[in-house]
Amino acid sequence: MRLLRSAVCVLALAAPFTIAPPATAQPADTMAPTAPTAPTATSAAAPAALSPQPQQLVQRPDGFPITPVVGLVRTARTDADAERVVRQALDRAGVRTVRTTDGADPGTPTTIWLGRSASVLTALGVKDSTGLPAEGYVLAAGRDRDDRAQVVLDGVDGDGTYYAAQSFAQLIQRRTGQDWLPGVAIRDWPTMRYRGAIEGFYGTPWSQADRLDELSYLGEHRMNTYEYAPKDDPYHREQWRDPYPADKLAQLAALVDRARQNKVDFTFALSPGLSICYTSEADFQALIAKFEALYDVGARSFNVPLDDIDYNTWHCAADKAKYGTGGGAAGRAQSDLLNRVQREWVETKPDVAPLQMVPTEYYNVSETPYKQALREQLDSDVVVHWTGIGVVPRTITAAQAAQAKAVFGHNILIWDNYPVNDYAAGRLLLAPYTGREPAIADSVAGVISNPMNQAAVSKVALYSFAELGWNPAKYDAQASWRQALAERAGGDPATIAALQVFADLNTYDGTLHPESAPVLGAAVDQFWQLWWSGRHAQAIAVLRPRVNAIVAAPATIRAKVVDPAFTDQAESWLKATELWGQAMNRALDLLGALDAGDGAAAWTARQRMNALVTQAKAIRDSRLPHSGTYPRIGEGVVDALIAEAARVHDRWLGVQPGRTATTSLGTYQDNVPARMIDGDPNTFYWSDGAPTTGSEVRVDLGQPSAIGAITLLMGKTSSPNDYIHSGVLEYSSDGTRWTELTRATTAEVRATAPAGTTARYVRYRSLSASDYWLVVREFTVETIGGHTTTLTASGTPAPAAGSSFQQAVDGNPDTAYVPSTAPAAGDSLTIGLSAPRELAGLTVLQRSAGTADVEVQVGGGWQRVGSVSSAYAELPVADLRAEAVRLVWKSGTPEVAEVVPLWTDTPLATVSVGNERTDVVRGVASTFTVDISADRNTDVSGTLSVAAPAGWTVETAASVTVKRGFTQSVPVQLTPPSDAGLSNVDIPVTFTVGQTSFDTVLPVAVRPRTGATNVALHRPVVASSIEPGTSFTAGLAVDGDTTTRWASGYNDASWLQVDLGTPTRLGKLVLRWEAAYGSAYTIQVSDDANTWTTATEITNGDGGTDTLWLDTTARYVRMQGVHRATQYGYSLYELEVYPAQ
Template sequence: MRVRGNSQGDIRRDKPRSARAAGAAGATAMVAAVIGGLLGPVPGAVATPAPGGGDAGRATGATKSAETPESAASGLPSVWPRPQSMRAAGASLAVTDEVTLVADADTDPHALEVLRSVLRAAGARTVTDASPGAPSPPRGLVVYVGGRGADEALRALRAPARGDLPSGGYRLATGVVNGRGTLALDGVGPDGLFHAAQTLRQLVIDRDGQPAGHRELPGVSVRDWPATPARGLTEGFYGRPWTHRERLDQLDFLGRTKQNRYLYAPEEDTFRQARWRDPYPAEQRAEFRALSERARRNHVTLGWAVAPGQDLCFSSDEDVRALKRKVDAMWALGVRSFQLQFQDVSYSEWHCDADADAFGSGPEAAAKAQATVTNALAAHLAERHPGAQALSLLPTEYFQKGATEFRAALAGALDPQIEVAWTGVGVVPKTITGREMAEARTAFRHPLVTMDNYPINDYAQDRIFLGPYSGRDPAVASGSAALLANAMKQPTASRIPLFTTADFAWNPKRYRPQESWQAAIDDLAGDDARTRAAMRAFAGNDASSLLGGWGQDPAQTVPESAYLRPLLDEFWAARKAAAQDGGHALAPRGGSSGATGANRGGDGGSATGASGTGDGTGTSGGDGTGTGTGTGTGTGTMSRPGERRFARAAERLRVEFRTLRDAPKLLGDTFDGEVTPWLEQLGRYGAAGERAVAALTAQGRGDGATAWRAQRELRTLRAQSAASPATVGKGVLPDFLTRAITESDAWWGLDAAGGKERAKTLTPDEGAEQASDGDPMTAFWPSAPGAAGAPEGSSGGDSGSDPGGGTSLADPVTVAFGDRRPLSAVTVLTQAATGKDAKRPTGAIGTVEARVPGHGWRRLGELSASGWTQAPGKGVHADAVRLRWAAGVRPPAVQEITPWFADGPVAELRVSRTEADAEIGGPPARVTVSLVGRRPGDVRGDLTVRTKDGLKVTAPSQITAPRGGTATAEVEVSVPAGTKPGSYRLPIRFGSQETTLTVRAYPRTGGPDLARDARATSSADETKDFPASAAIDEDPATRWSSPADDDAWWQLELAGPTRLGRLDLHWQDAHAARYRIQVSSNGRTWRTAATVRDSAGGRETVRMDAPGTRFVRVQGQERATRFGYSLRSVRVYAVAPGTTKTPGAASVPAATQTPAEATDGGQPRIRSTPDPAGTAAPAETSPAPSAAG
């Protein structure tokens, strides 16, 4: 099958081939929670055999299986696929040295082979075969396999009766019969016993007290059956087909997981497409024979699909005979199931003129032509090969929805025994619902083969899809004649998702995606704990796909790296908490002396603890603000809660990143090279993540040298990751690295948010621009004036090579400011010195100097060979800084010179929005206040919010912004009951900075949803499938959608006039960026009650006070996407009775009604146009670090 894109951004598998062709224990415990929140599919009807002893006539109903307690088999091993019924039954049995196997002569030999293997692995030294009724050895475990002996033993063990078990079903029980340990297995159909043997393989357990090499069988009773008759995979992707060895291994996997169908349909096999008339070469014919033999051993039916496409004359008897001959040849090679594929057949173009004469043109003609050939082949199979499985047809319309002309014609012309294949609605649908399944069965009127295009990845060749099967109703399994998953080009990796499809197809009602997925991962990884942890990390960072089924919304896709997200979130939160409680030494801590007033100018050094000694100087401003610099050293322990929390979070993350780093080494043999790009990418992300954590934690303790070394390595690894064609951890791992670098850069002062002033105020020497461009990936080589170093990781890396090759005294590197300005500190980043220069003491390679007009150059500090230097400003007013090299030094590349100035604001006060809506007597409005540090040290001060008119404000009394970072605090404003509706202005102040928050108090709303009894209309509906009424039908699967028109609208006519107070809107992805809420008493004259200027979509609440409203309209102004507007639901609420009327409510200007309050996942948020940020003057700053690495 093929993929293309349509105008709606969906994926379609159709004609253009190019669209797909191009297209340690702690660690184990942590990773074990991978995607623990994944929910199962929406329940649906599943045909369940009646319990043993029940009326077989009830088997077709959705009978509740009382024998399937949710692992009421407590203490029993897990069995996959999950059995329909498994319960504990008595004590466990030891597998003795001698075991007697009682079976009829015609018992399935492949099931017996599995049983013998399991028993020997469990400790049996001798397995003796015995015929039913024949004398058996007087001691040891006895195993009854099928026949009368098994039935009698199962009855004696009080196992459930056979009842109406379908083909493939089985019963298994253990216990003591006549004083002997007994195991009994019985199956239905040709593969029932084989399935029982596969279950037994998973039930063997280790027990203390048993001799070495001996294991036990738990006391257990199992009655089990498959919900889907045919379950398996399709090899149907573009690209290099699987090798013969890979196919053999895949057949063994199918047997172990109780799957019974393998459809051979690789898109690159010309002998089933363009050369379908030709026989396969001898070598491939031999491979097919070997495949068929392996398939028989695993009770798998080998299928073969032929796609004659446009190279077939449907009306030609000769072509039909050629098709029959090819099928006969494949039958001789062991193929027992066939599929005709016509997905590429045109409705209007025929391969021969005779077809146009015989069938005509159009969808109905194409359907009749396909039915004619398919019927002929089905009749041939029935006559010549009566043992063949039902022929299946993949028609041209295999992914459309519901009834069509083509499907109606096909259903009427096709032989009733032929099965029809489909993929669900869409080529790779997010969900397949029971309703869609029923509609497809009604449209085709034939048994359905669901060929689900997951985990196939040929349309997204940068991805591998290792997540669980999800988003499919149980009815998809129970209602399909066959359920086949289209595998990836990577056969071993495919087994993770294919394991879960096997579990779903066997027992959809009890399918739990996350549990099945964990089992799949562990099954592939084996028993080694480190390998399992690596496999879980690999799958967890390649889990997302187009499939839905996450959370309560079936259309929500599985999030990538779900197990890592909480750890990453906690890391950032803990880092913030460490800074906020003063325990996170974002400026190095040491002793304190020389400070006055609020100033802490003597803090400094590279301390790792909370105590120390040092010296320093500082100044204090008259208003309580102050800045300072100093030097010092110190040691101590982490005593503050925030610091301890951050250390714990960082260590947890290190463990996970180490697992990622080691994954290529641990998993390489398992995958044998098939996923090398993705494993290598995962390893790079792991190593980079380790370096990111190292850099940020080092900065947290003021160790700039360690942080700079880690960041250089991090940047190199990130650059390598960006160059890789493999996508791993999409939206999580690369985003974490980007944020880590951004926050680390702010600590160096490399971004504007951290206080670095850019090129308009910094003027480097000619040719030395890269030394002050804010990008540490560029560099200036002092020994080669005017030459820029290459990015790190190339020849300009830490190798010490010098493009200029010079050895003489290098010229200083100077950066001028233009004007005379007070210096707070200077940060210098260079590549680490190498060779003999690396062994020089601090200061021996050069100095940092400042030019004071009229006084010349003044020494600020010494350059460190480590690559990181921070020199105090010493209160000088300079117009330039420079690096002066010591004699005989081979200067390293200079990557950044950052002066920190003392004449600008030491911090900047910002608010997330300047306007907020609050319900009178309701929950508080929340606003985020941010403080952006502008100094090479922490900034601390009091936050005050002045209130009046009875409004209640909750806010922290102090806020601390870390060096180069941003501190945030929540301000909550509550409007007490009885407060007059209107707007209230609340000044927010930090130091000398002030901004104003306007709180709009709205009346309380309540009562029923008025939309329930309203009539919905619109300016236009996109199609009849998306009517205006869909936004109020309370069905989450439906929605209103407009044409692509900015001025489109949707409206309600309420049952009667009301004082309108609130609208709750739930947008689909195609939402409005700007819109108005308009109201009317008569439907002719409209006024604007509220305006939303920057909607983010999702769930939004819009408040107003609009009395006399009979009509309410959502009037679009600007679309957020190229599609129209689309609303999933709208709810309307009136102002609560007895609420004071807002003065002038009938004519409140629209501008005062914005923005809309929104919610996302139940958490309130506000979308509004942000105010320009002002400057801030906080009350106190901690010192700039003055260590030289």
């Protein structure tokens, strides 16, 4: 085993890959990489491929079939576990006889040398493993001068030989007849010392079978570390002093033995921080006794995690008396304890690896008294764990890793909290392992994964951890993810495709991957673009195959994935995927029925859709914390599609829209977003992760409305810090263009919109990342005026438990009035109106259909207008001025989902374009959309006119037909003349139906035309600072490469300026921000770089790409920071300057 005192493998130790001259002369390029050729008796069908990718691999032309008889030669360097791996591989390859010798050449047509054979390596022209770092190996395969197939597995140590054997097993290519081994010369070694996993999560721990299987998987993928630290093992944490019972110790011994067989260091972690007295000799001896018990069963690596504790709390008076208080005191106490363990126990056992520890401040690089104490007093051999900047950071950069090593003053082992899901109840995390810069290897001893409660499912991520840890320079997150899925699929293309569909739905984690179901999300976005443009049938036809693939994926995965444990542990999510997929199909059926004008079919589809959603939300996994909530599948995409389909249906029906609450964050257990708007401040929405920059909560009022006072109440008594600590309150009419109301840093936010403000959406958006989750107790938005009629329901029989009369008229067809008993003669459901209003018709929706006469009260008397006896019924009413409506029951047991009155005074149509002013450029065509809605229960046809100023050109559809209840987005192309004045212009837009016109205004701002040349490109540039410990210099912001960036120091007043060389008439600036953007900044200009003038000012920056228009002349342009949006500095991929023409 590799129990090295050195924590980092230095690449300089590895000799360059050279091939010694072969014993028999060959052409000079014989050993050069060659393109794959068609299979023949002497050529390979495919290039050699390994995972993790080797440091050096040269493909040779002398591959060979694996013969039925193979020789296996043991050498002085033979490793028994490596021999086992080779024999298993030969068995899978169909080898019938293995002739084994102890050093002698067996004379077989194919011979494998298990250890170094200098003569065979010389014959093959390959240098041996001398000089490689620990765990390195050379693998040579080819034909010798006698045309015999030879394989040499030359490890620099036993682990290296084992890894050579694993690579040999991977290289074998399956063939009909005889399997094939490509000719190769591989020289390989790991970049990082520690590679593997730490079972360090909360909730249901892995089973013994899980752990045994995991240890085999780690070894097969050249990972060498497994750390036993399950938070729910009482003997690891709460009862750390107590010895393990015999049966539990026997299980640990079995794990140690399996780890040894697979060249994995079993690291036993003991977490005493909840109760330890650092000055207690008894506690020290209890810790040592626990370590001794594990040492006795074979463990040779140990860790003392001191994370997730309150280091301001002492557990004995003696500690406080000796160390005092505060973080520095805790650091000194922990150092004293760990130094004793390292010096009095670890160093007395030559076969034990350096001690590891997890600090209490494991999640940042800030200089603190605690870290100073560890840096100055903790034994230098102790390896320190660190999670990055944040518990689950989106990125870990090389600069941050270097800072961690400097601030802790020790070798750093990254405990990477991915794909751990104990904080994300209901979620599997199956996205690519991204955000880790390969150059972290320069500063850390390794990277280990904290996986999910689901061990087998975690292998998708662990595959990539293996690749990053072994050879970070060649790590490709997307390619590695695809290969990981292919491995789970056994290479079967249909299964790979199904797993990719499933993984896409299980992407969101709120940190590394803030976007849910990105592939499906893009398809849904395309669907709605087609739908709102009026191409309804095309939209459904495009999305339906993708939805069908979602429905079918779970069955394929169950049948074809090679690891039964994967499907067993993912079953709750697989079943939920089927149900959500079926629900999406019913949503498409619903929309298709509406497009066909079939209200009855639409109502049937909606009920089926809702039933499937209910079934999906009833699923519970057996493992904690997931047993407390339902599996989340494409949350924010799948459920949003279904919800929007229901809203389209509501508008088609004429249901008075209600409010909805949504969020870009996930949901913890059942604290759903709807609780933000339920009127009860004692209930709350609760996220399942911390907000990042751009995270939001939103209220949809259902329709544009005049708004007044807005109140947002965040946090709760038991979680006072669970709020957005820096946010902006904004409103919008279309959900795309937003206007700022106010900014805040408090848990309660209050603002009043200016008089006359109209909006449909109000949101609160985070301007920075937070360490805390989010609680929203209430999000209220006052609406002012509006022509609405309040409906009040009453009657008999009384409603059943959990139901109410009002649910028949609550604007939500998904709720229902359910009577407690079957109606009797004379029973009725009566709907009162807040004021008399002319009625054009009624729609009655029932889940369980009862028969009833429908009557309307006019002038105090009741008039029968028809009857209902089916689940869906539309009744025309001859413009009666109604005071009330009632259903007089005749038979059956009804469940009334909604009674929808249709009013004669509802406008035929509405027209909107959004109320934010939009840029247009002189002489350049710009496209806008005009949204036309048919608001009554009839299709609407009319003409659209756009009254642009003289000289402007307009292109749009002259006639437009919008189907009942739908909104259609009509494109309008505007081109101002090349000499148009630089000013704001309000352009009238009119939709005319018969003699009735519906008007709105399109507000635009005319901007100058600019050249296509970025005059800042490669110009001299200076900055106030760069990020400490990085090379993110100013020149990277003007190099034309959007993958490089300038980053400033952590100062609000930081700046970046570019010299254009000559005075230039400026027309447009484009700032392309990295995640660390300016929430407030100015653009300043100067002729001499001494006297500066503010050209424009940004006060509500939201990152991404900012396009700023100027009308001034200057030589120098400066971005002057005012306020950073994050804890970091300002970071720009590019600063682009375009001159006016």
